[in-house]
Amino acid sequence: MSNGSDTERASGAPATSPRRPPSLADVAVLAGVSHMTVSRVINDSELVRPATRERVRAAIDSLGYRPNTAARALVTGRTGTLGVVTMDSTLYGPASTLYGIECAAREAGFAITVSSVSKPDRGSIAEAVESLQRQAVEGIVVIAPHVATAEALKFAPQGIPLVAVGGAPPPIPAISVDQYDGARLATEHLLSFGHKTVWHVSGPSDWLEASERERGWRETLKAHGIRPPRLTKGDWSPLSGYEAGKSLAKESGLGAVFVANDQMALGLLRAFAEAGISVPGDVQVVGFDDVPEAEFFNPPLTTVRQDFNEVGRRTFGLLSEQMNGGQPGSEQIAATLIVRQSTQPG
């Protein structure tokens, strides 16, 4: 803002009028060169004599000239824009991922257009992707935490670089945090205290992350020769965690609970508090995500951290690779266990 001021047009006319923004031609006239030379200056071509370049720069500044992206895109076919399809950008994970992508993209000179969808079904995704393609984005990221979203990607358009976050059918490269291993870490951690078993409050089964975490929990138990106990299903919300907590509180022999996300863990902690169950005294609890609040739950929550920023960065990396003609494969990012008081009897 506060550009070189909206100086009069180059022509001696009294100006005002509907005032079309200055174009290459206007700059060229003012600088006394051809429009092509101006074009070279704004594209940092070497082929301009320094003196000329300065003159053009001055004209650009005094006119407050800004290249018209539409015109440039029309002739080059490049828009400098990437599209991101996201489902609920209010959740911590997707929001952070979006932020990470945006930062990486901006550094590389790309703008980000977002398209939110309210439902994860194939139609909504298709519509969002379609709308981004109409915007002529050069690449698309689909933040696809649902099984249905990943499924929908089977019908994704071919001609455009596309990366999924979370999961996608094979030809499409995906970035994901290793949920399975994160769940394993959590479960092993709980088992290390000598519990007979570990209970699990899962996320909604139509989420990839939920089923991977459940699988990690289940198989880890099996690897220890333990038959997994009854599973409690949640929907990520604190309320569902609260209800799961109330239900688990009745269970005898409860010692360790792995909750599929921090929000539900919050609800569960609350239910346990109401039921007079002490954490970590009576029961040890592990969450998943490491939201900023987790450290201040009561008690502070042991949880599995996902580095969403890294997810965003790597996602852009994959997209960028594709835009340069590469055919990158999927990548996984390791999750890390953050041990806090909810599993520290000390």
Add this chain to the structure above:
Amino acid sequence: MSNGSDTERASGAPATSPRRPPSLADVAVLAGVSHMTVSRVINDSELVRPATRERVRAAIDSLGYRPNTAARALVTGRTGTLGVVTMDSTLYGPASTLYGIECAAREAGFAITVSSVSKPDRGSIAEAVESLQRQAVEGIVVIAPHVATAEALKFAPQGIPLVAVGGAPPPIPAISVDQYDGARLATEHLLSFGHKTVWHVSGPSDWLEASERERGWRETLKAHGIRPPRLTKGDWSPLSGYEAGKSLAKESGLGAVFVANDQMALGLLRAFAEAGISVPGDVQVVGFDDVPEAEFFNPPLTTVRQDFNEVGRRTFGLLSEQMNGGQPGSEQIAATLIVRQSTQPG
């Protein structure tokens, strides 16, 4: 996706080749009409005979034709894109606001380009706005929760519709939740229990919302003839709330605390729990924001709700009004008190 399939080009050529996407002209040839008629069809003009329209539609489908926005933007001067400048889209408020804007915009046929800034200073904002203008957005929303951001808007460009969320110097229309009144509600609520005073944990003073909330608290106390006690400053983070809580716990005669946001309230609750202070038994606590988790804090938190979705919608409304030549004024949205257990001794 799964568009009408990438059928061969209209020409009988063996296709493949660098395959430029189909243009109006290609559709026109296939449908046996002029490109202008195709243009009319895609712009829903009445002036096309239904039979012709159908023929053109068929050609469009079979070619998988998609209008080129760049070309359209070049000639119409309209890009169908709005820009949003946001500071930390990871926070609940900004994220929800962004989502609200996006939904409203999409319904009206606009795409959203986001530009995040890491610092709230004038330079960063200017840069972000500049980058959006290069993208030729038709309007800009600045989510400006900082005093500095609002200040920076004094130098905002003139020629383009612009709306601020949070606050802005007078000529620029702003949408905001009535923080002052929200703080008043919270303070009155606490006073209604007969406390001698109400303590306050504020947000960082360079945030508009923080200073408005503090002002609401301070003036409400004064209106009751109470001299405001020492203020504790936080930075929105749970950690700072925790520290504020530890510090307040030493205070004698502590009975009521109004915390400037829910995250800090979480930290404070935790500090109180550690100090053996019962909420709401010994001290009553009110937060601000009503994040989804607040209902499941320990105890569930009385707080002031901001309808961020409404903020988003109204923001788009103001922008839309400007784009149609109007000069809307600023608007405020009422905050509502949500009473929960943290102030319910029952």
Add this chain to the structure above:
DNA sequence: AATAGTACTGTTAGCGCTAACAGCGATTTC
């Protein structure tokens, strides 16, 4: 039967930019 609509379709020009190539003066090369 001539005239004036009406309903649809086509032609032309140009939006602002870059790619490709065409100058053109100054220097170097043989």
Add this chain to the structure above:
DNA sequence: GAAATCGCTGTTAGCGCTAACAGTACTATT
């Protein structure tokens, strides 16, 4: 001293689309 080369600048064409206007049939009006 003519040709080739280099460094810079200009000319032209055209990207895909819409605005504006120009037909062209066909119907309604006088």
